[in-house]
Amino acid sequence: MYGNTIIEIPGDTDFDPVKTFECGQCFRWNADKNGVYTGIASNRAAKVWRENKSVFISCAPGDYTGFWRNYFDLDRDYAALRNQLDTGDYLKKAVEFGTGIRILRQDKWEALCSFVISQCNNIMRIKKIIEALAKSFGKPITFEGQTLYCFPEAEDIAVLTPADLDQIRCGYRSEYIIEAARAVSSGILDLDRLSKTGYKQALTELKSLKGVGEKVANCVILYGLHIHEAFPVDVWMKKALSAHFADDFRPESFGKAAGLAQQYIFYYTRSGNL
Numbered sequence: 001m002y003g004n005t006i007i008e009i010p011g012d013t014d015f016d017p018v019k020t021f022e023c024g025q026c027f028r029w030n031a032d033k034n035g036v037y038t039g040i041a042s043n044r045a046a047k048v049w050r051e052n053k054s055v056f057i058s059c060a061p062g063d064y065t066g067f068w069r070n071y072f073d074l075d076r077d078y079a080a081l082r083n084q085l086d087t088g089d090y091l092k093k094a095v096e097f098g099t100g101i102r103i104l105r106q107d108k109w110e111a112l113c114s115f116v117i118s119q120c121n122n123i124m125r126i127k128k129i130i131e132a133l134a135k136s137f138g139k140p141i142t143f144e145g146q147t148l149y150c151f152p153e154a155e156d157i158a159v160l161t162p163a164d165l166d167q168i169r170c171g172y173r174s175e176y177i178i179e180a181a182r183a184v185s186s187g188i189l190d191l192d193r194l195s196k197t198g199y200k201q202a203l204t205e206l207k208s209l210k211g212v213g214e215k216v217a218n219c220v221i222l223y224g225l226h227i228h229e230a231f232p233v234d235v236w237m238k239k240a241l242s243a244h245f246a247d248d249f250r251p252e253s254f255g256k257a258a259g260l261a262q263q264y265i266f267y268y269t270r271s272g273n274l
Contacts, residue, residue, distance in 0.1 A: 004144070007064045011053030014078045016100025018050070023101050023267040025223050027114055027127045028134075028151070038143075040134075041071055042107050043150045045143035058144070073102050084257040090244040091261070094268035101263050104223065108191035109184050110151045111224025112206075115216045116176050132168035157181035176211030183209060195225040202227060228259040237262065240269040 009015055017037055021029040029039035029048075036049040044067055046059040059068055069075070078099075085095050113133075118126050134149035137156050141148055158181040165174035183189035189209065194202045202225055206217040215232050222230035231251035233241070241249060251258045 004058050005061045005064060007057045007059070007068075009055040009057065009074070011055075013055070013074060014100060015055050015072065015074065015102055016050070017048045017055060019098060019100045019267060020072075020102050020104065021048075023098070023263050024123065024270070025219075025263065026104055026106060027118075027123070027130050030127075038146065038148070040141070040143075040148045040150060041104075041110075042067065043139075043141065044068075045141060045146075045148050047144065071105050073105050076102075078102065078260070081257040081260050084255060085261050085264070088244070090240075091265070093273070094264040095261075097271070097273065098264035098267045101260070101267060103226075103228070103259055103263060105226055106223050107151065108195065108220075108224040109154045109181075112180055112184070112191065112220045113151075113154075113157070113177055115219040115223070116180055116211055117170060117173055118219070119173070119211070119213070119216055129168055129170050133165075133170075136167055154181040154184040158185040173211065176209070179210050180212070191225065195227065199227050199229040203230075222259040222262070228256045231258045231262045232266075233262075234266075236266055236269050239274055240265050243274060 018031075018035070021031075021037055021039075026039075028041065029037045031037045034049070036047055038047050039045070044060065044063050046057055046063070046068055048055065048057050050056075057064060057068055082095055082099070085091055114126070114130055117129050121129075130151075131149070134151050137152035137160075138150040141150060157178060160178055162174040162178060165177065170177065180189075184191060189205065194205055199221060202221050203217050206212050206220055207214070212220075215234055218230045218232040221227045222232060229252065231254070251262070254261045
């Protein structure tokens with residue numbers, strides 16, 4: 001069982017757990033009735049909650065400085081990024097509404113697998129499938145009296161057949177999951193290398209995988225490879241862009257703030273503000 005260290009993150013660090021965990025970028029953080037989120041990432045677990053103006057993290061000793069601080073991207077200046085997005089009334093409203101979102105530095109393989117699962121799916125079902133995948137093939141850990149399941153490694157999934165994934169009810173995606181796992185575990189797709197190649201090269205190589213199109217590739221690039229020029233476009237984003245942006249709009253106009261702009265627009269639009 002993990003020992004507990006509780007870290008207070010002051011309110012001026014621009015971190016809102018609800019906005020961060022509910023903006024569509026992650027699937028393994030869940031809140032209890034008191035608004036306390038429990039999550040697991042890279043074989044580590046934590047609880048996160050807001051109390052007054054501060055955010056608190058309960059985790060194993062050493063994990064905050066050794067992992068969670070980087071995972072929550074707490075050393076990036078989000079106020080400076082927002083200053084690059086001061087264009088147009090709609091975007092200003094989206095930025096104001098979404099301030100507090102941080103783009104998590106998620107595990108590269110987990111992001112790839114998760115967003116392969118996400119295609120043509122809703123968030124509730126995505127979370128259910130991913131949890132079933134972890135329970136079926138990931139290792140258990142105990143945290144604050146709970147048994148949680150780590151996301152399985154690519155090597156563990158690569159040896160499976162589509163029939164082995166019938167139990168998680170992922171449908172046609174099983175073939176895509178296994179193909180991605182085999183590409184990663186064999187080194188054919190080197191995600192660490194891709195994170196250093198730049199946006200266009202990463203997009204090209206990810207789209208070479210069966211079942212990975214433009215939207216999934218951009219999600220993996222932004223949330224897994226941490227390349228902030230990525231700008232995933234799903235049905236919500238298409239509605240927002242059609243309603244509030246010019247026909248010749250190009251995400252690259254936002255530079256390295258493009259990914260954050262996408263998160264603000266998506267969260268604002270999905271919250272009923274189209």
